[in-house]
Amino acid sequence: MINIPKGTKDVLPFESYKWHYVENIVREVARLFGACEIRTPTFEHTELFLRGVGDTTDIVNKEMYTFEDKGGRSMTLKPEGTAGVARAFIENSLFNRPQPTKMYYITPVFRYERPQAGRLREHHQFGVEFFGADSWQADVEVISLAKTIFDKLGVKELQLNINSIGCPKCRKEYNAALKEYLASKIDGMCATCKDRLDKNPLRILDCKEEGCKEIIKDAPNTIDYLCDECKTHHDNVCKGLTSIGLDYTVNPRIVRGLDYYTRTVFEFISTSIGAQGTVCGGGRYNNLVEQVGGKPTSAVGFGMGLERLIIVLDKLGHTFGGEVVSDVYIAPMCDEARQLAMPLAKSLREKGLSCEYDLMDRSFKAQMKYADKLGCRAVVIIGEDEIKECRASVKFMYSGEQESVSLDGDTIYEYISSKLS
RNA sequence: GUGGGUAUAGCUCAGUUGGUUAGAGCGCAGGAUUGUGAUUCCUGAGGUCAAGGGUUCGACUCCCUUUAUCCACCCCA
Numbered sequence A: 001m002i003n004i005p006k007g008t009k010d011v012l013p014f015e016s017y018k019w020h021y022v023e024n025i026v027r028e029v030a031r032l033f034g035a036c037e038i039r040t041p042t043f044e045h046t047e048l049f050l051r052g053v054g055d056t057t058d059i060v061n062k063e064m065y066t067f068e069d070k071g072g073r074s075m076t077l078k079p080e081g082t083a084g085v086a087r088a089f090i091e092n093s094l095f096n097r098p099q100p101t102k103m104y105y106i107t108p109v110f111r112y113e114r115p116q117a118g119r120l121r122e123h124h125q126f127g128v129e130f131f132g133a134d135s136w137q138a139d140v141e142v143i144s145l146a147k148t149i150f151d152k153l154g155v156k157e158l159q160l161n162i163n164s165i166g167c168p169k170c171r172k173e174y175n176a177a178l179k180e181y182l183a184s185k186i187d188g189m190c191a192t193c194k195d196r197l198d199k200n201p202l203r204i205l206d207c208k209e210e211g212c213k214e215i216i217k218d219a220p221n222t223i224d225y226l227c228d229e230c231k232t233h234h235d236n237v238c239k240g241l242t243s244i245g246l247d248y249t250v251n252p253r254i255v256r257g258l259d260y261y262t263r264t265v266f267e268f269i270s271t272s273i274g275a276q277g278t279v280c281g282g283g284r285y286n287n288l289v290e291q292v293g294g295k296p297t298s299a300v301g302f303g304m305g306l307e308r309l310i311i312v313l314d315k316l317g318h319t320f321g322g323e324v325v326s327d328v329y330i331a332p333m334c335d336e337a338r339q340l341a342m343p344l345a346k347s348l349r350e351k352g353l354s355c356e357y358d359l360m361d362r363s364f365k366a367q368m369k370y371a372d373k374l375g376c377r378a379v380v381i382i383g384e385d386e387i388k389e390c391r392a393s394v395k396f397m398y399s400g401e402q403e404s405v406s407l408d409g410d411t412i413y414e415y416i417s418s419k420l421s
Numbered sequence B: 001g002u003g004g005g006u007a008u009a010g011c012u013c014a015g016u017u018g019g020u021u022a023g024a025g026c027g028c029a030g031g032a033u034u035g036u037g038a039u040u041c042c043u044g045a046g047g048u049c050a051a052g053g054g055u056u057c058g059a060c061u062c063c064c065u066u067u068a069u070c071c072a073c074c075c076c077a
Helices: A016-032 A046-052 A058-062 A082-091 A136-153 A168-183 A191-199 A201-206 A210-216 A228-243 A306-315 A335-350 A364-374 A384-388 A409-420
Strands: A043-045 A066-068 A074-077 A101-110 A122-131 A159-164 A262-269 A278-284 A299-305 A328-332 A355-357 A378-382 A391-396 A402-406
Touching (some): A082 A299, A168 A201, A201 A210, A262 A299, A299 A306, A335 A384, A335 A409, A364 A378, A391 A409
Antiparallel strands (some): A278 A299
16 A cells, blocks of 8 residues: 655545635736736746745755756756746846736745645645736736635635845844844854844844744834835835725835745734635845846735635635536446447537536436436436437436426437526 | 654544453445336445564563654745
């Protein structure tokens, strides 16, 4: 018995309709915002993530699925969606098309982590990336896109937290202020924080250690050290969100774990699905394109965890549009009828009715039970009596109503479809 | 990488201070006289009690190791 790799999940035939439902909504909302799908490879040159995501991040340091291919090249299964899109944007000169470039994707992503509730080694993200727009409106637009999805799905419990971590210019000043604040206190902090002080001081704000949290409480916030441009940008984003009726909390503790973020960062958080409550996280990343070898290009986007989203929807008792069932089951009762079932099924399918018939050589009674379990709405019964008169009995399972109709694809189709609509 | 919980049928779980042939509900398959499905009744299939070792006359039960899984930390979607 070989079982499924740790931290991965099968989506089984009786639950895939949930995924289809969510994927359809997500695609529909992307269309409403004018974003088109981009598909990039599942693996990329390792170098792309080292430069894009940042080599001080946990993702790159200890969580990547990296391997050498048979040509001796170092490859990595994508640990997030944005870097590959940035690479494709540059490589295909998408900046020469009308700007901005508004894209979305649905992709698996891979991180070697210890699985727990809402955290897997392979999970799936819906992501949105707007390249080429530096305006605050673009930030609002992207956040609004995510929010529209949650609205369409009827999810009200997600809390939007936003923050601004500034640009490299104000970050420099902020880091100096933070270091100054921490200088006298760093001895009381955890080992990782000591390490972060030089490499990436911003991440200290995110530490969950009790001792560190105590110290961080009074630490300076990025938002108080923004340069004029960043400050204006942030204020406008807030005003924009308010103008479309979007509730948010400015949370100075929101610091994203990927190095490429600048200015706006945000998260949509659920409190009901365990410790891993971030369903959607994103922000602006004006330096990414340049970091992976392109011309400086502003960009903003987010990633949305589809497994987590589906967990939230399950918790809410969402129906996902209902399980997909066949319209018609054909129940033949004798050998001659079995010969008739196939052409009848073919005819009904051509007209658009989904249709099944017995593949198990079951008795008539067992076929009726089976049709009921499947949830088929109509059963076409063909027995010796019917064949003699060239007719079929059509029974509607939800009402028990049954009638005899002419044994012919067009007639049966007309009769059933008129009753089902 | 660190900590804690759990492991018996496809699923959810019982199983007495260690005792003879390991059970239930659900699900699955078949049936309850001539051709009718959510109910009811009957029957059946399906288990190396996670794996390996130890204690014992005897282990699903006690001890050790391993593995898997879940939850939490870290981190993130």
